[in-house]
Amino acid sequence: MLSLYLSEIREDQDKEKFRTIYQYYEQKMFSVAYGILQHRENAEDAVHDAFEAIMGNLDVIGNVYSSKTWGYIRVIVKNRAVKIYNQNKKRKEIQVDDFNLLDNLAGELRDIELRMEKKEISEIIAYMVLELPERYRDALYLRYYNELSYTEVAEALSMTEDNARQLTRRARKKLLEKMMERGIRYE
């Protein structure tokens, strides 16, 4: 009886949380999806798919308005949009591994050499993170920014837990290689 009562409360809380997310992030999510797909209907599909995924993982979301929540939602909607993008195969020349929204939007992010002279090490590494492919970045964001478990990362990226673990490991390895290429060592 008590558990039923608690589940009822929880359900109400979840309803409220989902409603808030829906109101607050719908346009932002559309903007992310549209940036990738450049197609309104497909972007709506991506937003819908993302909401579907979010609905099943409301526990992951704490404060709805926090940057971490937006980070999590952004990764999910981006992931769904890229999936639709690949399914449509209208732009076959761009593979998902090479796809990087930042390439189109912010070329200035790539001039790391300039920034290295005056920035602290974490910032230099941050710019190196931005050089990584989207998939690697997303895995790192979910794991180290949102501090999710590999199971939760896997659910967000719609892949198996093993793949999520491997993706994160590869991202980290790739980042390390970049650091070594530039002779950056952390003492």
Place this chain on the structure above:
Amino acid sequence: MSKEILPDNLLKEAVAKAWAIENGVYDRQEAETPEHTFSDEYRQRMERLSGGKQVDSGQAEGKTERKGYVVKNKSLRIKILLVAVIVMMLGSMTVLAAEPLREKLYQMVELLFSDHTDVSFEEVTRESDGQDQENSPGNFKVRKLTKVPSKYKKESANKDYVFLIIWNHILMKKVMRCITGWLPQRILLCRLRPMENPQRQ
């Protein structure tokens, strides 16, 4: 090795900074994207996703007023209900598949709804007749324990039965017959104790 060069705390710090930088790019992109009016098809799908109940939503953080959707998180309840129904169906099928159980079920129905139920089985009737005859007080038999298992002894040689139960209550009789197919007249119990040193005997 990688952990020595790139410790978790440094990576977390760097990733947070990277996220903030990337977020700035997305903010710019969002500012450039005109507000989108979602299609009716999308709204319908969202309505279905949220369980079909649409409610008016208030303003949230300066956003224009839009319609929100209530999440009807019924999936768990539906799953539990489905499992319960399946278990009940399997149980019913098992009961109805076995003839003795089926008969007992009918008898139980008859017992519980005796006012307006009439189920009869010839075998049961015959058995019942016999038992009624046996139930008459004159037919009581005293049964004594004749064989004592090895390494055990009787608690008392004179008291070879401890108590006698006579089922007088008609409902109890019926229930017992339905459950066990056996109408107990009396139960003779003899307490047996393991012998402390069986080799002595």
